[in-house]
Amino acid sequence: MALNRPGAPRLGELAKFLAMDRTTLTANLKPLERRGLLVMQPDSSDKRSRRIGLSDAGRDLLVQAVPIWRKTHDDVDVLLGRDDTQFLKADLLSLSFGEA
Template sequence: MRDDLPIEVTHEVRDRCLCLHLQRAARSIARRFDEALRPLGLTHGQYSLLMALNRPGAPRLGELAKFLAMDRTTLTANLKPLERRGLLKMQPDSSDKRSRRVDLSDAGRDLLVRAVPVWRRTHDDIDVLLGRNDTQLLKADLLSLSFGEG
């Protein structure tokens, strides 16, 4: 152990670091949802991505990336396996050929219909674990951290 980096600094980071606590919580929750959605062949990230497409009009890639707080390259990489499975369709934007729009397919909607009850049960389990049903303050804090909103 060095004098200029005492164990107390490690304890300070362990006890104070929001990034560490958020990452651990995110990984824990992700594992719960991944396990619950595995029988449907989905990860929590794929479920969220498909659900983000459940809207009246097909969003542009950039709009979807912003909504999911992802960069376009990562989003495109995550869309490809879902497109290969026939769960979504990517097509050129009719008003701007440089841009692409992403639309949920009927197979994607069918899968989401089966996944929603699983998602709800998993959320109910997390509410029990947290010991409360109202997570509005937590969600507001997370939105604020993610998008500067709250």
């Protein structure tokens, strides 16, 4: 889902977005790259940096996965017993980014 965007993000940008360190993210992306679900290419403006994007196969698989992803999130909301998840999301943001 984090790669489902118009432009391919840099590895560092994606790591920050996912609240992961670059080394862990790279290790987690390698199997997806081997399966042909994403592509890593040098950034055209900075060859030291890599950009990551979904391949056609990755986009096709994402189309299949989104309904499952949405249902899982809905199930979690039901299990938490909250009609309004705004407070939970605010708490999670506070924990992950130090914001209130």
